[in-house]
Amino acid sequence: MKEPGSSIHVPAARAGRPPSRARELNPHELVRVEIRMPAAVAGPLFARARAAGRPVSAVASDLLAAALADDAGDAMA
Numbered sequence: 001m002k003e004p005g006s007s008i009h010v011p012a013a014r015a016g017r018p019p020s021r022a023r024e025l026n027p028h029e030l031v032r033v034e035i036r037m038p039a040a041v042a043g044p045l046f047a048r049a050r051a052a053g054r055p056v057s058a059v060a061s062d063l064l065a066a067a068l069a070d071d072a073g074d075a076m077a
Contacts, residue, residue: 007024010031025031037045049059 006027008027008029010023010025012022045060045063046056049056052059
């Protein structure tokens with residue numbers, strides 16, 4: 001169920017297959033993303049997730065959110 005006035009626009013993107021349509025999602029809806037990364041990045045990511053006792057996807061999501069916020073000039077604490 002959509003929350004009025006709080007949707008997030010997720011544009012279509014080419015991801016190794018034909019682009020899908022753009023979507024409007026609630027801020028806390030989950031979006032599945034498959035990524036490939038160098039082992040030099042995956043190793044520390046998996047180690048950090050293991051040390052925190054959290055899923056790799058949750059740790060990766062937190063790190064990406066912080067990096068995107070930092071890039072926008074409003075780094076997360």
